[in-house]
Amino acid sequence: MTSDVTQRTYMITGPEPELWYRDLISCLQANFGSVVTRAGADPLTVLGAGWRFVHVPGDVRSEEFYYPCPPDESGGVDLGAALAPHHELHSRWWQPADEDDLWREVRETLADDRLVIAAVDNFHLPFRPAYGDVHAAHLVVVYGLDEVRGLVYVSDAMPPAFRGAVPIEAFLRSWGSANPTDVQDAFFSDSRIGRRCLDVRLDAPPPPLTPELLGGFLRADVDAFTTKTTKTTTTAATSARTGLAGFDEFAGELLDRCRGGDATALQELYAFGWGMQAQASLHGELLRRCGREWGDPALAGAGRAVEAVAHAWTGLRITGAHGLGDARAVSADIAHHATVLRGKYASAVDAVGAAARP
Template sequence: MIETAPKVQLWTRDLGSCLHGTLATVLLHDGHDPVTVLGASWEFRRRAGAWTTEEYYYLAEPDSLAKRLALHHPFESTWHRSEAPGDGLGELRDALAAGVLPIAAVDNFHLPFRPAFHDVHAAHLLVVYRITDTDVYVSDAQPPAFQGPIPVADFLRSWDSANPAHDADVFFSSSPSDRRWLHARMRGDVPETSRDWLAQVIRDNVARYRAASPAGVETGVEGLRRYLDELCALEPGTEAADAALSELYVISWNIQAQSGLHAEFLREQGLRWRIPELAEAAARVDAVAHGWTGVRMTGAHSRVWQRHRFDELRGHSAELIRRLEVALEQLDRTADAVSRQA
């Protein structure tokens, strides 16, 4: 017996991770534009100690990952752990038969098409779109992109991997796959992307960035500034500094990806409505996205090579905050311009 799903689409962006890529594949499969759904929201959120060593980490309450990424759409997701007897593929087969594309948590070490195959353990996501008696068909847009069959045995090793700590990847090992899979779907009416809606989206995002951080969570400009100041004040070479630099690299990947996708969203809306302020806002938000590169890479290199350069990190952090404040000012003007034409 063969379970199939309609042909799926590979989707990725240079700044993105497997999180946005797999969710985008699901959205395209269900007839939705991933740039609009995943790109409308823009925020910074961090809770100390609440991160996991996975490429797809993003701060969200349990079973609210898709909702957190898509604040302006009724997009939802639920994590499952397969308890099916035998090889555990029964739940994935049932999902496919129901028209659902499961997103599986896997370990790159056991995937024949990944450069890390039999070399590096690292937590990753991919989409399952077909299962036969001998093969599992997977879609993975992260370079080098792959779509096609892998032996059932390889998939199961990856899907059930302990993903042990690995010196070659201090950021994304130590997180078991545990036969987990994510069910993402749109639940409710999708809003019409009118100019009124667009202006409100921009204002909501700006308000969230400018609001004070709630208890226990660092958010917005205030939270980001405080987080970066605390990071740069750490004593180089200590265990605390190593842990903080690891956290920085992990949590900032999908924050950076979200910034890049929001810039693309604004750029597309600018082309659609022919409002110049949207193009300017897109450029300013894009500058923020690329401002994260200096922060992330300085932290990563410091962590891996044990040459802590908090002076350089401080400079990149200051530039990131400057770009963010410029972007928010432009977004204020942009929301007004969109409203005038609504």
């Protein structure tokens, strides 16, 4: 084992990353969870403390790891800050700078004892069920590299969980895939991978979570749901829709597009909704856990109410997925599930607000 990046010899970051997974999350939260754990923090606390509704019209991409993240004034996009609004979690996308040495940045990151999150196409990864069958944009953690034997060490918590070596040639095909349109996956194909990677850093260790600290987080979350705000930047083509009012705008447009026969609206719904569903699931679990540990029934109840939001997303997303062939035909069902989900959001916001009172 060595960290001599100039020799391009065997190196590994140390212990295998933890496989962190929850049923309703995507590879995005799972991979960030592994990195946060590696940094010595509790991923449920970091990724579950915040709860938002954010939709950016025209921004949704056909990737499993899509998450709404309006650019700042400089045009930057920080997925880490979007996933963890109450913690110093930050990330940036990067691509290899030198076509003649694609592994340079990976080598340097691993030598610094940090993990790499890489975008890949499942079609080319031997351990994925879609191997050789279905193209789909996905994320994995890279935790080791052996250029002598031609191996990349990959960790993927999404079922079926995998940690181990992948031939460099297979990984390069996956990492550089065009991810062409695939009729077997209408939601996560047709999105070029482009050797993208995420550099993720937890800039400050989270303080111990106390009822007072969590209460402040919850009050901020409720404010974000109940205060109508419109975030417009010089680089964003449209404004972000936020909170309950933003959900109403999103749902209204979704229904209008379905009634007009726009199947693209249902494709976007599936990818976009996963991020909102995952965040609600993690937030609800955190509140339930804290309510149990602190003997606070109101907090535990608020957690169950937020989890109900997560589960209500399932009806809307799956109805949309099955309705791709005829958006008009499922518009009434879409309206029903959107109404149910809106009610769950309102109830959960009320429950969280009650639990957050000093």
